[in-house]
Amino acid sequence: MTIALHPHPSAALPLPPSPNGRGINALDHRADFPAIPAGWAYLDTAATAQKPQVVIDAITRAYDTSYATVHRGVYQRSADMTLAYEAARRTVARFIGAASENEIVFVRGATEGINLVAQCWAGEQLQAGDRILLSQLEHHSNIVPWQMVAERVGAHIDVLPLTADYQIDLDAMAAMITPAHKIVALAHVSNVLGSVLDARRAADIAHSVGAKILLDGCQAAPRITLDMAALDCDFYVLSGHKLYGPTGIGVLWARAELLDAMPPMQGGGAMIDKVSFAGTTYAPAPGRFEAGTPHIVGALGLAAGIDYVESIGLARIHAHETALVKLTRDALSQINSVTLYGPEDSAGIVSFSIKGVHPHDIGTILDEAHVAVRAGHHCAQPLMEYLGVDATARASFGVYNSAADVDALVKGIARVTRIFG
Structure with a gap:
């Protein structure tokens, strides 16, 4: 046109x-x-x-003068890169108020984090007749994975309305939720409306019937101080590229006991304890969810983005x-x-x-x-x-x-x- x-x-x-x-x-x-x-x-x-120059510099340095794989090499540079990669995990844990860096799973982005929870937690826990609670303002990444698992196990999806001022209606949530609801998944901040969820109240309502709650923190993480204990959620996801970091890196946080009970989403190197043709045992979290060579430099770039945001x-x-x-x-x-x-x-x-x-x-x-x-x-x-x-x-x-x-x-x-x- x-x-x-x-x-x-x-x-x-x-x-x-x-x-x-x-x-x-x-x-x-x-x-x-x-x-x-x-x-x-x-x-x-x-x-x-x-991306701020400090993030670009961190990425360039990692590829230019410091690059090596992690978790495998016995040579010094590999050991140094492993330390830097795990330090990035600790930076994320501190930034979001996690109890331990072992609750931090590096993923490609929030989309992968939600899919991981949908497949590895909901796919294992939900049964036919169980219910999933979403809201009217969710991003497709917080709708489609739940539809996929609901179709697979025979669960049902309910949708929360919005208030007149474009907030997720938590009064309606309190009225709608039942013990049949096993997982609630809501945006902490809407990517369209900028509405900020009263996340703690939402978590309290979910927990009142024994449901778990996942928060999509893509829009919240770059501007709102996070504290997993204060929010009292069960799962939290964010994307690095919205946090002034690089693309291809994101974070799934989950309570340690939930991660420990979840099977891996992918199989391959690094996520194993022992492999034989008779059977395989898996590494503890978070390693079991990070199959293959991770996005090493992406994690370092994300940590630099977090440092930049915190400096302001x-x-x-x-x-x-x-x-x-x-x-x-x-x-x-x-x-x-x-x-x-x-x-x-x-x-x-x-x-x-x-x-x-x-x-x-x-x-x-x-x-x-x-x-x-x-x-x-x-x-x-x-x-x-x-x-x-x-x-x-x-x-x-x-x-x-x-x-x-x-x-x-x-x-x-x-x-x-x-x-x-």
Whole structure:
């Protein structure tokens, strides 16, 4: 589809007042990110965060001067890399408040972590007639694995509604949950709406009937202080690339006793105790879930990303992004054709639509103005159906964003409205 870029004169709309950034808890870290050139407003952090130079340097160092395999070699460099890899596991454990690094399983991302739990815990524990509880706003990665296991074992899936302010309805959860529900899986922060779950209350409700609870922490980990004991969940997953680390690395945290009782998802090297043709015994967790050569450098890059985030402070990051969200929502609410989704205090995310304009067209025109946003269903088609739209546009913030990026976004959206009238 070709978009006409010359609006009819009668379609012109006044430009909303330019955001001035007052009240922004300013962070000045844009220079840390070499992939963000001057004049480019990168507003797609919820999809993937840009990488700070310290992460790039950690990855380069690992491949350039330090690289060797882990857990196998008896030579010094292999031993040193093993120490670094396991130190990365301890960094993750400390970052999320785990009781032990042995509760940390390195996976390819949150998607693999959820699939691991669905196959190796739910697939073993659930029986025909058991129930799984999800919510209306879940990412496909927190829907499809549960559908697969439900179909396999004959379980049923129930779906929690949202409140009027786009939160998972925990009052409805308390009313709906029964002893037949064995697992609850919810987003800690919605990737579309930025809604922040009262995770502890959700865990308490799940545990009141003996159910386990998994939290999808992809959007929470880069901005909210985590403490597994305080959350009292049973499983937690996150992705490295949303936490300013590399792609291809993520984390599954689970209570030690749950990991110990779960069979491995894959077989191969490193996850074994002893192999013979008569039978195989498996290594204790987390090793039994990390078959083959792991993403060594990815783990080191993730640890560098965590160190970077902690050097700034999660509280400062969250305050900064919350201020940018408010600035954006205040400005966009002045454009009559714009509909905003999500709560007023969403965590770093603003989803919106423009009447009569497909989000893909919004994204294309904004790209011409060097503003990068996401456009589509955001891997949350059931939520789009719930909202009554096919897709939305989504602006999402990181430590490198400023009021100037909001200004560029608002000006770009005003241009979209002029073009489409």
